Amino acid sequence: MRAWSALAIVVVLLGVAWVASGTGGGQAVIGTVIPYLAVALFLAGMVARVIGWARSPVPFRITTTCGQQRSLPWIPSATLDNPHTGWGAVRRMVLEVLLFRSLFRNTRSELRPTERLVYESDKVLWVAALAFHWSFLVILLRHLRFFLEPIPRLVPLLETVDGFFQLTVPTLFLTDALIVAALLYLLGRRVLNVQLRYLSLAADYFPLFVLLTIATTGILMRYVTKVDLVGAKELAMGLVTFHPVVPQGIGTLFFVHLFFVSVLFAYFPFSKLVHMGGVFLSPTRNLANNNRARRHVSPWNPEVKVHTYEQWEEEFRDKLVAAGIPLDKE
Numbered sequence: 001m002r003a004w005s006a007l008a009i010v011v012v013l014l015g016v017a018w019v020a021s022g023t024g025g026g027q028a029v030i031g032t033v034i035p036y037l038a039v040a041l042f043l044a045g046m047v048a049r050v051i052g053w054a055r056s057p058v059p060f061r062i063t064t065t066c067g068q069q070r071s072l073p074w075i076p077s078a079t080l081d082n083p084h085t086g087w088g089a090v091r092r093m094v095l096e097v098l099l100f101r102s103l104f105r106n107t108r109s110e111l112r113p114t115e116r117l118v119y120e121s122d123k124v125l126w127v128a129a130l131a132f133h134w135s136f137l138v139i140l141l142r143h144l145r146f147f148l149e150p151i152p153r154l155v156p157l158l159e160t161v162d163g164f165f166q167l168t169v170p171t172l173f174l175t176d177a178l179i180v181a182a183l184l185y186l187l188g189r190r191v192l193n194v195q196l197r198y199l200s201l202a203a204d205y206f207p208l209f210v211l212l213t214i215a216t217t218g219i220l221m222r223y224v225t226k227v228d229l230v231g232a233k234e235l236a237m238g239l240v241t242f243h244p245v246v247p248q249g250i251g252t253l254f255f256v257h258l259f260f261v262s263v264l265f266a267y268f269p270f271s272k273l274v275h276m277g278g279v280f281l282s283p284t285r286n287l288a289n290n291n292r293a294r295r296h297v298s299p300w301n302p303e304v305k306v307h308t309y310e311q312w313e314e315e316f317r318d319k320l321v322a323a324g325i326p327l328d329k330e
C-alpha cells in the first residue's frame with residue numbers, strides 16, 4: 001500500500017510534467033521557474049537542517065565504538081574502530097563516506113524453515129549501495145558538461161572511463177546500467193522481503209521511484225529518442241548564469257527529466273536523503289572517543305552543592321577532638 005501510494009504520487013507528477021512539457025508555457029515554467037524554486041528550497045532546507053543539527057547539544061562523546069578503546073599502553077586499541085584522536089575520527093569518517101564501511105558489516109537475520117534463526121552477512125546490499133551512490137556521483141560530474149564552458153577536462157576523462165566497453169551507439173555508460181540495476185535491487189529488496197516491506201514507509205519508496213524516473217528519462221534521451229543537446233546546454237547555461245532561456249524544440253522528455261530533478265532537489269532536505277549532509281554532523285561518527293582520558297562536563301548541569309570532608313571536620317572539630325577521633329587537619 002505504501003509503495004503504491006508513493007508510485008501513485010510519482011505517476012501523477014509524471015502526468016503533470018508530461019502534459020506541461022508539451023506546451024510552450026509549461027516548458028517555460030519547468031525550464032526556468034521550477035529549477036530556481038527547487039534549488040532555493042534545497043539550499044534553505046539544507047541550511048535549516050544543518051543549523052538544527054549544529055544547535056543540538058552534544059555534552060559528551062557518544063562515539064560509536066566497534067573495537068577496543070584506548071586505555072593502558074600495553075593493551076592494543078582499535079584506532080580506526082574506536083578512534084581516540086580527531087585524526088582517527090577523520091580517517092574513519094572518510095572510509096565511511098567513500099566506502100560505506102559500516103554497511104560492509106551489515107548482517108541480516110532470517111528464519112529458515114529447516115533451521116533456526118540465522119544471522120548472515122549481507123554484502124549484496126553494500127555492493128548495491130556503493131554502485132548506486134558512485135554511479136550517481138559520476139553521472140552528476142558528467143553532467144557538468146551542460147553547466148560549464150569550457151568543459152573541465154575531468155568530464156571527457158570520466159566519459160572515456162565510463163564508456164570503456166564501447167558497447168552500443170552512442171557508447172553505453174556503465175554508470176547508466178549500474179544506477180538502474182542498483183535502484184531496482186534497492187526497490188526489490190523492500191518489496192520482496194517481508195520484514196523490510198513491513199518496515200518500509202512511502203518515504204522510503206518515493207525517492208527510489210523519483211530516481212528511477214530521472215535515470216530512465218535520461219537513458220531514453222541518450223539512447224532512444226534524441227533531444228537537442230545544444231538547446232539543453234543553452235538552457236542549463238542560462239540557468240547557472242541567471243539569464244534563463246528556453247530554446248525551442250529541445251524535446252518533451254528533457255523537460256520531464258528536468259522536472260523530476262527539480263522534485264528531487266526540492267524534496268531532498270525534508271527526506272531521508274538528507275543523510276548526505278547528516279553523516280558529517282553525526283556525533284556518533286565525527287567525535288573521537290576520549291571519554292576515559294578527558295572528563296566531559298555538561299555545561300548546563302546545575303551547580304552541585306557539596307559538603308566536603310574538610311568542611312565537615314571544621315564543623316564538628318570540637319566534638320571530634322572531645323571524642324578523641326584523629327583529625328586530617330590538626
Ligand code: HEM
Pocket residue numbers: 136139140142143146173176179214215216217218219220221222223227229232233236254257258261264
Ligand atoms: C539529479 C540529477 C540528475 C541525474 C541523476 C541525471 C541522470 C541522467 C542519466 C542517468 C542520463 C543518461 C545519460 C547519461 O548518463 O549521461 C541523463 C541524461 C541527460 N540529462 Fe540528466 N540527470 C540529472 C540532472 C540533469 C539536469 C539538471 C539536466 C539539465 C540540463 C540534465 C540533462 C540531461 C540531458 C540533456 C541528458 C541526455 C544526454 C545525452 O543525450 O547524452 N540532467 N541524465
